[in-house]
Amino acid sequence: MLGEKELIKLFPDFKELVQPSGIDLRLDEVFKQMGPASLIDNQKDLPELEKLEPPIYTLKPKTAYLATIDRKIKIPKGCSMLYLPRSTLLRSFVSVHTAVGDPGFYGTLQFMLYNYGEFDYTIKQGERIAQGVVFNVTGSGEYNGSYQEEEN
Numbered sequence: 001m002l003g004e005k006e007l008i009k010l011f012p013d014f015k016e017l018v019q020p021s022g023i024d025l026r027l028d029e030v031f032k033q034m035g036p037a038s039l040i041d042n043q044k045d046l047p048e049l050e051k052l053e054p055p056i057y058t059l060k061p062k063t064a065y066l067a068t069i070d071r072k073i074k075i076p077k078g079c080s081m082l083y084l085p086r087s088t089l090l091r092s093f094v095s096v097h098t099a100v101g102d103p104g105f106y107g108t109l110q111f112m113l114y115n116y117g118e119f120d121y122t123i124k125q126g127e128r129i130a131q132g133v134v135f136n137v138t139g140s141g142e143y144n145g146s147y148q149e150e151e152n
């Protein structure tokens with residue numbers, strides 16, 4: 001796992017969010033699901049979404065939301081990332097569900113927020129919701145999948 005000094009070099013855009021062994025990730029936009037979705041023969045049909053009004057978001061009990069992370073991220077070739085929820089959210093019965101960040105990915109990270117609790121959870125845009133931890137990957141290729149965005 002990479003530490004602070006390496007992370008500052010590899011993720012200059014996230015400089016102020018670098019922690020001793022990871023990068024804090026801030027909540028940007030939140031969406032609710034407005035329609036069905038499917039995955040058949042690797043054909044992805046993503047659901048229609050509706051954006052919640054920022055900056056104060058109310059996550060209703062037993063409901064899932066899609067969240068975007070503030071600022072685009074470039075995962076350097078030779079590194080992979082895993083994303084873990086901030087424990088303050090878990091202590092409040094809310095979780096952040098995440099997948100793997102691939103070497104070479106550039107774009108906006110999207111996580112699923114789920115309020116497992118019995119009560120509303122209120123959270124403001126810009127709050128830290130997860131931490132990304134970074135690993136060296138020997139002999140990695142580079143992501144070029146459907147969520148890759150153009151770098152300027």
Ligand SMILES: O=c1ccn([C@H]2C[C@H](O)[C@@H](COP(=O)(O)OP(=O)(O)OP(=O)(O)O)O2)c(=O)[nH]1
Nearest residue numbers: 098099100101102105109110111143145146147
């Ligand atoms: O929780 C996560 C984890 C990763 N990513 C980003 C970085 C990752 O490199 C990219 C693609 O993730 P993954 O490979 O899991 O997606 P896929 O469904 O396999 O897409 P594709 O078929 O395009 O590879 O999405 C997220 O937005 N959210």
